[in-house]
Amino acid sequence: GLPPGWEVRHSNSKNLPYYFNSNEKVSRWEPPSGTDTEKLKHYMAAHHSATSRSGAAVGVPEGKIRAAHLLVKHRDSRRPKSWRENEITRSKEEAYEIIRGHEKRIKSGETALGELALTDSDCSSARKRGDLGYFGHGDMQKEFEDAAFGLQVGEMSGVVETASGLHLIERLE
Numbered sequence: 216g217l218p219p220g221w222e223v224r225h226s227n228s229k230n231l232p233y234y235f236n237s238n239e240k241v242s243r244w245e246p247p248s249g250t251d252t253e254k255l256k257h258y259m260a261a262h263h264s265a266t267s268r269s270g271a272a273v274g275v276p277e278g279k280i281r282a283a284h285l286l287v288k289h290r291d292s293r294r295p296k297s298w299r300e301n302e303i304t305r306s307k308e309e310a311y312e313i314i315r316g317h318e319k320r321i322k323s324g325e326t327a328l329g330e331l332a333l334t335d336s337d338c339s340s341a342r343k344r345g346d347l348g349y350f351g352h353g354d355m356q357k358e359f360e361d362a363a364f365g366l367q368v369g370e371m372s373g374v375v376e377t378a379s380g381l382h383l384i385e386r387l388e
């Protein structure tokens with residue numbers, strides 16, 4: 216359970232639960248101190264899991280998946296700039312060499328996609344280790360959607376090309 220005055224709410228924009236205290240009018244992503252996380256987990260499971268048609272309680276919204284990606288943009292990207300670089304001028308070939316290097320380091324087990332995304336992804340999701348949250352059909356550019364929905368949970372794609380640039384995608388749920 217939560218300390219008095221606290222309640223769990225749901226952020227639709229991020230599709231994540233957050234904690235709200237109506238007395239103090241504060242909200243936060245982390246459970247307030249003194250939360251009994253064991254009981255909270257049951258609460259969350261009861262209140263936040265959608266039930267699919269099969270009636271099984273599932274945490275993943277119907278027909279959606281969750282994935283993280285590492286994006287390397289190039290000068291022909293639809294928006295050739297990012298939090299990392301105000302103007303991205305590398306060529307698509309250079310971007311390929313860079314993302315191939317990332318792919319090798321991840322496949323060798325030297326690092327994880329999320330770790331690399333933190334420093335090297337040209338997408339604003341970098342600060343969330345590349346996590347894009349849940350998305351369904353029609354949300355992402357087609358090449359990205361086809362690749363992501365074709366992955367098993369935990370699997371990583373090869374290099375996927377979209378108008379945004381070059382991606383490595385890891386399916387999380």
Ligand SMILES: N=C(N)NCCC[C@H](NC(=O)[C@@H]1CCC/C1=C/[C@H](COP(=O)(O)O)NC=O)C(N)=O
Pocket residue numbers: 284286293294338339347348349350354355356359377378379380
């Ligand atoms: N629903 C969620 N979570 N957010 C909306 C995503 C909109 C979607 N975005 C993409 O398809 C690109 C490729 C896969 C991820 C992605 C991220 C882009 C890449 O960077 P940009 O080319 O925009 O500068 N940054 C944000 O949108 C789209 N239909 O354009």
